[in-house]
Amino acid sequence: MKITRVETFAVPPRWLLCRVETDDGVVGWGEPVVEGRAATVRTAVHELAELLVGRDPLRVEDHWQLMTKASFYRGGPVLSSAVAGLDQALWDIAGKHLGVPVHVMLGGPVRDRVRAYSWVGGDEPGDVGESVAAQVEAGFTAVKMNASGRMNRLATVRDIDLMVRRAAAARAALGDDRDFAVDFHGRFTTANARQAIPHLAPLRPLFVEEPVLPEHTHLLGEVTRSTTVPVATGERLFSRADFLPALQAGIAVAQPDLSHAGGISEVRRIASLAEVYDVQLAPHCPLGPVSLAASLQVAFATPNFLIQEQSIGIHYNKGAEVLDYLADPEVFAFRDGHIDRPTAPGLGIEVDEARVRAADGSAPDWRGPVWRHDDGSFAEW
Template sequence: MNIARIETFFVRPRWLFVRVETDDGLVGWGEPIVEGRAEAVASVVEALADRLIGTDASRIEDHWQVMTKGGFYRGGPVLSSAVAGIDQALWDLKGKALGVPVYELLGGAVRDKARVYTWIGGDSAQALAEDALRAKANGFDAVKCNGSAQLGPIETAGQVHRIVDQFTELRSAVGDDFDFAIDFHGRFSTAMARRVLPLLEPLFPLFVEETVLPEFSRDLAQVTAGTSIPIATGERLYSRWDYRDVLSTGIAVAQPDLSHAGGISEVRRIAAMAEAYDVALAPHCPLGPIALAASLQVDFASPNFLIQEQSLGIHYNEGNDLLDYLVDPAVFAFTDGYVQRPTGPGLGIDIDEAAVRKAAKDPHRWRNEIWRLKDGSFAEW
């Protein structure tokens, strides 16, 4: 089962897929992507292919070691994401070759279904509450939303109150038997996090995500010590070494991204490291169906799994959505806030290759917005 061909496909709304084919005709799929930097990741996939073509596809760990370390210069989101997508595809191939889901190769399932949450938006507290109630009516019992727009290093009392008031209204609307998580996208300074988080404590958010930028991850102990709210982070950490200094800061939830943090191989290791620190796993995944399928394989094999992000209906998905490139969308049927354990071989999904090839003829060139503060200076998006 030697690797014969590696192809990448830019598919809307903002995804990059990789297809790995063996000399006996077996096909595995992965999703290597840095949102807004897809072209760079595709180039690295092409470079890595030079080492992979003609080699045994079943030697996943050896390939992972060579891809991450064999080029002398290591690390960073672009390389790690290219590795992640290829790694997903190799696990998909191995599972298909053996006729079992990937989680069986990771030690077997530890649960029958996985809890998922959905994204909501809203330009006002009322709109946010209405979107949450709509999600609740659609069967979800947990949502996530952004905590704010642009923020300065230390904001006014009015801005602080607006943040707290919108989530007070949200909690009032959904009741206490419904969870919401808040994503601040690194827009807080440490000082702002210490000021705002205690005010949110009476609302019992499931977790608050990325309160500060990843550059300040080592200083998260200052944030966690100042609040009882579970702190989540990790979508912009790309390896177990990145997590080494973070897991001991008192965070509650680790959020590695299966398309950024070295794929199934590395996220499985990060999950095990997190378990040793009493930290739960909630993989980051506002991406496409392959990334979600890979995430679920790790979720079903990880004892410390908490909840899974998924992108159906997310604001990024304009024109195309999570289920568009699947032969059978039912594999991602969300019922009462859960998704059932997939039973198909490999990643447990069938990619509609014809739809992917057709979409790739009209490739995206997605870029995130650039935000600025009132004084014209750069603001974290």
């Protein structure tokens, strides 16, 4: 069996899918994308495809080594995301060829269902309670929300009070038997994070996410040591080497993204490294169906897995939804806030190829918003 073709598809709302075809008709799907830089990653995928075409797709690890190391310049979000999507597709091919789900090839399932959480926004405080209540009504046992909108470099009294009001509204809607997580989204300075998190502690969030920017990981320990609230990070860390300082800083939850951090191969290793530090895995996934499918395959085979992010109904999904690109959407059906273990081979999903081909290029490249402080200077989004 040989790889014969690699194709990419830019589809609404902001996703990039890749399709890897073999000479015996087995096809694998991946999702390589950097939100806001899909076209750049698309170019990288086709450059990396030169290393794959004509070769045996079952040599997944050897391909991963070549894709990540065969160039003198390594790493970064664009390259690691391109690798991630191709790695997902190769695992998909291997599972389909052998007739087993990917999680079986990773050692077999360690659980029968995976807990997932849903997004409720949070930039604006007024609708948080209603949004959380709707997710409770839908059966979810956990939600995640942004801590704030634009954040001042040093928080005002109002900044902190609005954050606490959002979180209190979520807790009131959830009661004591469900969870909420608070995403700081890198909008807070280290000083702001240290000041803000103690105000959240009485509301018992499941975790606070990305309290400092990834380039300030060396300051993360100051935050973890200042609170008993579990700290999570990792959506903008792309390798074991990137995660090591965060783990050493005392995070409680690692959040690699299966479409950014080198795919199934590297995230599985990140999970094992996290286990050494008694850290739980909660894969980041505000993306599409293939990224979620890959995340779930890792989740079912990972002992220290905690909870899975997913983007069905998220505010980013305008013009298309996760389920739109699946031949059988039932594979992502939520029951009591959980997804049952998939049994189909490979990634466990069947991509609606006709829908993907028809949607390719039908939406402009998504770009993140640009925020500014009141004085006109750049503000973190």
